[in-house]
Amino acid sequence: MMIHKFLLGMSMLLPEQASSYAADVDNLYLFLVGLTVFFTVLITAAIVYFFVKFRRRANDPIPAHIEGSVLLESIWSIIPFIISLFIFAWGAKIYLEQYTIPNDATDIYVVGKQWMWKFQHPEGQREINEVHIPIGKKVRFVMASEDVIHSFYVPAFRMKEDVVPGPNRYSTVWCEPTMTGTFHIFCAEYCGTSHSAMIGTVTVMSEKDYQVWLSGGAQQGTMAERGAALFSQYGCVTCHKSDATGQCPKLEGIYGTEVLLEGGQKAVADDSYIRESVLSPMAKIVLGYKPLMPSFQGQVSEEQLQQLVAYIKSIGPAETPAAAPKAGAAAPAAKAPPIMMSGSPEPAPVAPTTTATTPSPAASSQPVQKR
Amino acid sequence: MKSAISQQRFNRDGEPQTYLNNGHGLRSWFLTKDHKRIAMLYLVSVAFFFAVGGIYALLIRINLLAPNGLFESDTYNRIFTTHGIIMVFFFLVPAVPAVLGNFLLPIMIGAKDLAFPKINLLSWYLYIFGAAFTVIAVIAGGVDTGWTFYTPYSSTYSNSNVLLAGVGIFIVGFSSILTGLNFIVTVHTMRAPGLTWFRLPLFVWANYATSLVIMLSTPVLAITVSLLAIERVAHVGIFDPAIGGDPVLFQHMFWFYSHPAVYIMVLPAMGVISELIANMSKKNVFGYKLVAMSSLAIGVFGFLVWGHHLFVSTQSVYLGIIFSFLSFAVAIPSAIKVFNWTATLFKGSISYDAPMLYGLGFIGLFLIGGMTGLFVAAVGLDVHLTDTYFVIAHFHYVMVGGSLMGFLGGMHLWWPKMTGRMYPEAWARAAMVIQFVGFNLTFFPQFILGYLGMPRRYATYPPEFQVLHIFSTAGATILAIGMAITICYLIWSLKKGQRATPNPWGAAGLEWMTTSPPPTENFYETPVVTWEAYDFTVVRPEDVTGMAAE
Incomplete structure (x- = not known):
């Protein structure tokens, strides 16, 4: 049994290449392995040769003084520098690919907590420590932590991103699965006692199987529908009126647009902005409104918050009605404009722009998502 | 300058005068201001902690023999x-x-001593004081945050x-700072006549x-640990987002110290290697100035790369790319050193004694350590x-x-100078080879484990990783x-080792150029240097x- 596993393991010194960028990562890895072997052999051969040829013999004279060589030292400074530049550029290119989230990605919402992973599909399915996604579809993981820092790691996808707690950010990462099968999910950032038990699986299914899977099981509405219910339950609706007569900004059509703030700053109403507005409403006050809203920190769970975000998104410029259609049809979130995530609470810097997939009069530019 | 042997003086008992027999009893050690005696106090202390840390390493490896672990996760x-x-x-920071x-x-x-001998003794007491807090923390039930203390977990x-552990680290930091201060002032002000900067040993x-x-860098560690303590005790929101802090701020501050600390750990060992390679091949170091300057370059660049620990910590993508670039920059001076050490061997008179074996072992292992540094500096990978x-x-x-091989190599090269006794050469060579083989068998499989996705700090793991873990534990x-062999024969040699001449390696x-062991004042007459390094x-x-x- 163990021998069998060993042979299987040795035949695969790389994990499965199950995402669109996995092969790119492996190519750089294999190039670097080759480079390491080359330099190790080169230096080792030189050392062994010198070691044998110039070994100390009885009555060796004192070896001649050799000062150094500007030419040689320049060569072995400049060549490593050029090689380094090349590897740097290669690594940076892959990094941009890994962290530039495509516009047409479907959202899966992830909550990390000591010590489990919880997933929500826009269609309403909820999973713990396992998540099902279709092959060949781009998936964006929108992640929040309930407690400490976790890290969402799927080795087969070469995908990893820390899930950092805090009211002002979601962590996001994306992948496009290219192979059906079941792969490990690991928490890669040490998070306490059962860190090593904070593991799970991601199952990549064919589109057909995925649709079957989606339609199975009891559901209590899509995420957006649940969000709509929460919107009433928490009384949000009493101030955020849809006819803009409330004491607070109207939220219809706001998702993904640029919001003018008190103090002249601007912010993009993305997932992180909505999250921050619920948890620390005083952080960013919309121009012309009074800071009236209480914080919902501690009252709304991370999963409910994600449902609220899904609801706000569903009433965004995509013109989807509040009660989003049931699963099966293309998920409304898939059409939502890309959002800007920022590692800092400041308004995100201007990022490269692309044409909006869902035109909106208020959104003059649609930033490609980067952290 | 006369030869050391001709200057040898004898005390009233007819024994050669050395720093070791100038005073007996605990008081002569614990209140000493002699840098050599303080070094020996440090040697005993760091050797103790190395042994303790090593036992904990073995416990880690034992746990990982089985996928479900042999200990509780906690x-x-x-x-x-x-x-x-x-x-x-x-161990690593103070060792070399x-x-x-x-x-x-x-x-x-x-020089006769460091610039501030009393501060030097204070450094050792701070080390012991800080270590005491850490030992108490361990005995009182331990710490479970990882040595990185990431917030908000910590x-x-x-x-x-x-x-308790934080207080210990805070205090031991000042021990390092004072040693650094002492070294800087000493090198600036106390060099012998004729010993110009570019005649200094590497x-x-x-x-x-x-x-x-x-x-x-160390003051930043002190600040970071203090802020952590303030948050933990007084619940002031600095790092915990639940009370208004930013957990990633901690990582920036921690690595602003801890990445330079990597160079604090490895640079002195690189200095040892320059001495080993030169002295054991009787060659001057190839491109002395470039090797000296590359130490300074590593020190400077080391401050600019902390963000490469945060590539997946929600740091901005552009910041990640900049830190990646700077990390590659720090690779160049390290590469230069490896090439220059290798070139030093050319046309040398190469000894096969243990210090040289450690020197070569360092080059081989540091080469792989350095090359795999390129893997982790390449941000997408x-x-x-x-x-x-x-x-x-x-x-x-x-x-x-790197650091441990350098430290052991240095210990063997200077053991005769420090103790006046030779270590047993055959045992030393055998121990070095055993260590080299054991080391590679321990850590090489971990490269493969890592690429296959095995996360660090896992008490349990999926069964497909078991075989590689067993190799590693073996x-x-x-x-x-x-x-253990090295520790045994070094202790044995203190009494039984052959007496060392002033310069057993030539x-x-x-x-x-002074006796082995040196007298308390190091030299009976102040040396006047008229030659270059490694002449x-x-x-x-x-x-x-x-x-x-x-």
Whole structure:
């Protein structure tokens, strides 16, 4: 049994290449392995040769003084520098690919907590420590932590991103699965006692199987529908009126647009902005409104918050009605404009722009998502 | 300058005068201001903590023999945290500077002592004081945060002895700072007549560069640990987002110290290697100035790369790319050193003695450690590698393969100078080979484990990783046997070793121009240096043979 596993393991010194960028990562890895072997052999051969040829013999004279060589030292400074530049550029290119989230990605919402992973599909399915996604579809993981820092790691996808707690950010990462099968999910950032038990699986299914899977099981509405219910339950609706007569900004059509703030700053109403507005409403006050809203920190769970975000998104410029259609049809979130995530609470810097997939009069530019 | 052997003085009992027999009893040791005695105090202390840290390493490896682990997760978490804290703060940081640097730096520059002998003794007491807090933390139940103390786990969630360990690290930091200060002032003000900066041994250059890094970075560690303590005790929101803090801020501050700390750990060992390679091949170091300057360059660049620990910590993508670029920049001076050391061997007279074996072992392991540094500096690849066993393997190749090999090599080269006794050569060569094999068997499989996705700090793991873990544990056992052999024969040699001549290796450097062990004042007459570093023509044969010229 163990021998069998060993042979299987040795035949695969790389994990499965199950995402669109996995092969790119492996190519750089294999190039670097080759480079390491080359330099190790080169230096080792030189050392062994010198070691044998110039070994100390009885009555060796004192070896001649050799000062150094500007030419040689320049060569072995400049060549490593050029090689380094090349590897740097290669690594940076892959990094941009890994962290530039495509516009047409479907959202899966992830909550990390000591010590489990919880997933929500826009269609309403909820999973713990396992998540099902279709092959060949781009998936964006929108992640929040309930407690400490976790890290969402799927080795087969070469995908990893820390899930950092805090009211002002979601962590996001994306992948496009290219192979059906079941792969490990690991928490890669040490998070306490059962860190090593904070593991799970991601199952990549064919589109057909995925649709079957989606339609199975009891559901209590899509995420957006649940969000709509929460919107009433928490009384949000009493101030955020849809006819803009409330004491607070109207939220219809706001998702993904640029919001003018008190103090002249601007912010993009993305997932992180909505999250921050619920948890620390005083952080960013919309121009012309009074800071009236209480914080919902501690009252709304991370999963409910994600449902609220899904609801706000569903009433965004995509013109989807509040009660989003049931699963099966293309998920409304898939059409939502890309959002800007920022590692800092400041308004995100201007990022490269692309044409909006869902035109909106208020959104003059649609930033490609980067952290 | 007369040969050391002809200057030898004798005390009233007819024994040669040395720093070791100038005063007896505990008081003469614990209140000493002699840098050599303080170095020996440090040697005993760091050796103790190395042994403790090593035992914890073995416990880690034992746990990982089985996929479900042999210890409770909580126990395992405390074991790897203790291993990390002890090895980093109480062995790797002080080992080479506080033992070999303390002993040799004044002698190498022809001085009688460090600039501030009392502060030097204070450094050792601070080390012991800080270590006491950490030991209490471990005995009182341990710490489970990992040596990186990431918030908000460490500041809010962990119910282990974070504060005690933090206080220990805070205090031991000042021990490093004071040693760094002492070295810098000493090198600037106390060099012997004629000993210009570019005649300094490269070991002095390396310790000088290290001291600068220590002075500039360690205060940031003190600040970070203090803020952590303030948040933990007074619940002031600094790092915990639940009370208004930012957890990633902690990572920036922590690595602003802890990445330079990597160079604090490895630069002095690089200095040792320059001495080993030169002296054991009787060649001047190829491209002396470039090697000296590369130490300073590593020190400077080391401050600009902390963000490469945060590639997946929601740091801006553009910041990640900049830190990646700067990390590649720091690779160049390291590469230069490896090439220059190799070129030094050319047309040398190469000894096969243990110090040289350690020197070559260092080059081989540091080469792999350095090359795998390129893997983790390449930002898109590091996304997959970070927080896996690949990183564990990488930094153990640098820290154990580099710093520990350097430390052991230096201990063997200067053992006769420090103790007046030769170590048994055959045992030493055998131990080195055992350690080299054991080390590679321990850590090479971890590169593969890491690429396959095995995360670090896992008490349990999926069964497909077991075979590689078993290899690794087997290697650790061999490595431990090798270390035990070294500790045994070094202790044996204190009494039974052959007496050392002033210069048993025929090495160049002022430390070989005084007796073994040196007298308290190091030199009976202040040396006047008229030669360049690593000039083997000034080696006096009578110091090598120990026979006074007729």
